[in-house]
Amino acid sequence: MFSPPLHRQRHQFVVDFVNKNKPQKGHFLSLQVADLGCSECTLLMKLKFHRDIELLVGVDIDGAKLKKKWQGLGPLSTDYLQPSYYQLRIELYQGSVTQKDARLRGFDLVTSVELIEHLTLADLGQFSDVVFGYMIPAVAIISTPNAEFNTLLPGLTGFRHHDHKFEWTRAEFQSWALGVALQYGYEVEFTGVGPAPLGQQDAVGFCTQIGVFRRLRQRPSCRAVFGVDVEELFSYELLYSITYPSLRDNNTLRKFLVAEVLCFAEELKQRWMEERMAASDGSLLQTEGGAEAHQAASGQRVEARENPTACGPEDENLMGQRGLGLFMTQEEANQGAQEESPSVHRFVAVPLASLWTSPKVSALSGSLRNLRHFLMEEPTVRLSQDGSAVMLKEEDLDEGSFHAEDGDYGEANQCSQPPEQGEEWEASV
Structure with a gap:
């Protein structure tokens, strides 16, 4: 009778509600959402793709069913290659919705789809007390069958499911919902999914009726209701917990940033090498950057014609230490070579100010000072003595080799050269 199927419409209603009520500036920075009676975790699998959600919890009394489905809630390979700034944690609990558990208090949204x-x-009385009196969510979405619609369902006798204890008419559902809202300090709006055929909507309503409960502003949240002396109740058993990779985690951010830096450094190096080769053949084109490349080949400092990025006052000193562009300094190369071997290596020094012109690098680091701080903590990256440039061996770069820890972060695989295992350099220069 319904396209898409009714169960998908119920889940889509929740998804649409989340989309329409995304955190705004001055409100929740991210959402905490719990699905009571999550069953096969279908709704959770849809909500996990919404990056405004930081905590996604499912509760069901059937632990065996949860164990069969929790694999679908794990991160995808793209979640590691392109970690989000938002951090998502998913938890599954086995337990009854008639029992209280302190870990579910104060959520932004609690859903109960075809459960009551x-x-x-x-x-049901205990359920109301647990959800609205103990959990005290900001919003609760509760759906249940509409008994008035049953006359339109072909071949149906009795209830829609053998385990149903009741099926309410619209008046019965609204009476219960308004009573709960009045008792616990909520307001409720009624709607539904699965509309009736043309001309019968007013007579029978939606196939599934939905109540959207919003906590009144004068009603204190659970954080204000429950003090530190209140007994913490933990009735549910945690069956599954996973935290998605996030740029809020410093280790993940550092790995992703280093991969972006090395990839962009390879791109800049390739441009410089082409210009240097053209200059050595006497056929250097007089294009923007050509003069800088010639100066670089002569061991001179390269100055940028203009600064393409906006830096704060705290970055001016760092940018002033080196101009934008690529250059080679034999003095630093010799110093670095003396630490490793008697032979002299040639180095390409990529200033941090040049690397920071990459939108991704600047967005990930936030400032030149932060960029230098992250790179100084990365043992696979070699900085100049004053910490203003990344030092890369010219012969190693000719082979396209660089080292990114784990190789799973960033877009290093999109570089023009395939990444190979680089040699272990010491952190200090």
Whole structure:
């Protein structure tokens, strides 16, 4: 009767609600969402792609069913290659919705999709007290079958499911919902999914009726209701927990940033090498950057014609130490070579100010000072003595080799040269 199927429409209603109520400036920076009676985790699998959600929790009394489905909630390979700034944590609990658990208090959104009709009236009273009196979410979405619509379902006799304890009419559902809202300090709006055929909507309503409960502003949140002396109740058993890779984690951010830096450095190096080769053949084109490349080949400092990025005052000193562009300094190369071997290596020094012109590098680091701080902590990256440039061996770069720890972060595989295992350089120069 319905396209898409009714269960998908119910889940899509929640997804659309999350999209329409994304965190705004001055409000929640990210959402905490719990699905009570999550069953096969279908709704959770849809919500995990919404990066405004930082904590996604599923609760169901059937632990065996949760164990069969939790693999679908794990991160994808793209979540490691392109980690989000938002941090997502998913947890699955086995437990009854009639029991209290402190780990579910104060969520931004609690959903209960086609659950309450499986409860006895006595359990329903406990459910109301747990959700609205103990969890105290900012918003609760509760759906249940509309008994008035049953006459339009072909071949149906009795309830829609053998485990249903009741199926309410619109008046019965609204009476219960308004009573709960009044008792616990909420307001409720009624809607639904699965519309009736043309001309019968007013007579029978939606196939699934939905109540959207919003906590009144004068009602304190659970963080204000429960003090530190209140007993912490932990009735649920944690079956599954996974934290997605996030740029909020310094280790992940550092690996991703280093991969971006090395990839961009390879791109800049290739441009400089082409210009230097052209200059050595006497056929250097007089294009922008050609003069700088010639100066670089002569061991002179390269100055940028203009600064393409906006830097704060704290970055001016760092930018002033080296101009934008690529250059070679034999003095630093000799100093670095003396530490490793008697032979003299030639180095290409890529100023941090040049690397920071990359939108990705600047967005990830935030400032030149932060960029230098991250690179100084990375043992696979060699900096100049004053910390203003990344020092790369020219012969190693000719082979396209660089080292990024784990090789799973950033877009290093998109460089013009395939990454190979680089030699282990000491952190100090």
